Amino acid sequence: MAELVAKGEEPEILFWVGCAGSFDERAQKITRDICKILQHVGIKFAVLGTEESCTGDPAKRAGNEFLFQMQAMTNIQILDGYNISKIVTGCPHCFNTIKNEYPGLGGNYEVIHHSQLIQQLIDEGKLKAEGGESFKGKKITFHDPCYLGRGNNVYEAPRAALEILDAELVEMKRCKSNGLCCGAGGAQMFKEPEKGIKDINIERIDEVLDLNPNIVAAGCPFCMTMLSDGIKNYNKEDEVKVLDIAEITVRANGL
Numbered sequence: 001m002a003e004l005v006a007k008g009e010e011p012e013i014l015f016w017v018g019c020a021g022s023f024d025e026r027a028q029k030i031t032r033d034i035c036k037i038l039q040h041v042g043i044k045f046a047v048l049g050t051e052e053s054c055t056g057d058p059a060k061r062a063g064n065e066f067l068f069q070m071q072a073m074t075n076i077q078i079l080d081g082y083n084i085s086k087i088v089t090g091c092p093h094c095f096n097t098i099k100n101e102y103p104g105l106g107g108n109y110e111v112i113h114h115s116q117l118i119q120q121l122i123d124e125g126k127l128k129a130e131g132g133e134s135f136k137g138k139k140i141t142f143h144d145p146c147y148l149g150r151g152n153n154v155y156e157a158p159r160a161a162l163e164i165l166d167a168e169l170v171e172m173k174r175c176k177s178n179g180l181c182c183g184a185g186g187a188q189m190f191k192e193p194e195k196g197i198k199d200i201n202i203e204r205i206d207e208v209l210d211l212n213p214n215i216v217a218a219g220c221p222f223c224m225t226m227l228s229d230g231i232k233n234y235n236k237e238d239e240v241k242v243l244d245i246a247e248i249t250v251r252a253n254g255l
Contacts, residue, residue, distance in 0.1 A: 020221030076107035092147035132254030144179035145220035182226035205230030
């Protein structure tokens with residue numbers, strides 16, 4: 001962003017990478033694929049780079065409102081300093097926080113999740129599932145991230161990206177508004193689970209495996225970790241792949 005501004009240019013969209021997308025090795029692949037999509041369709045975008053810090057979502061969910069507000073205010077100052085109006089995120093937690101909680105602190109932006117961007121590009125005919133890997137004969141199920149689905153009513157966008165594939169889309173018993181959390185939300189990702197009979201991600205993977213799919217599609221780096229751990233728990237990594245909507249789109253379009 002700083003480099004663009006130095007040249008006197010403005011991006012169409014700011015890509016908010018997020019902590020997972022920056023530091024988590026698995027999520028970095030999703031970050032790269034979102035960039036490939038943006039470059040492929042010719043959208044001029046920028047990232048904040050080292051100026052980006054955590055949105056404050058984990059702090060807020062864990063109950064530290066003071067830390068959340070400090071982190072949020074710093075980010076709002078930077079975003080407003082660059083005159084940012086439109087943001088795309090790779091993470092539903094960042095999406096939800098910037099979209100719904102920053103306005104209360106004076107930060108008003110148009111925020112979209114990357115699955116919504118992909119749906120938009122499909123509708124405009126800029127992304128077609130051709131020229132890349134074929135998903136013909138594959139069975140895919142989509143796990144709704146809490147902050148994308150129930151939190152913001154975004155159910156169709158990620159499915160639109162899957163519907164254009166020549167694949168069989170199957171739904172779990174608990175999906176859409178009745179979806180089940182992967183077990184990471186509400187800052188649970190960063191602590192040991194409380195005593196119980198079964199970890200939530202194992203419960204979720206049991207529902208996945210009931211469908212016998214080839215691919216579990218995700219739209220959130222937290223879900224990606226929890227679902228992957230669940231698959232590993234059953235040693236099914238070779239049979240069931242966990243892929244983000246962006247990764248599936250990039251493969252299908254041969255980017």
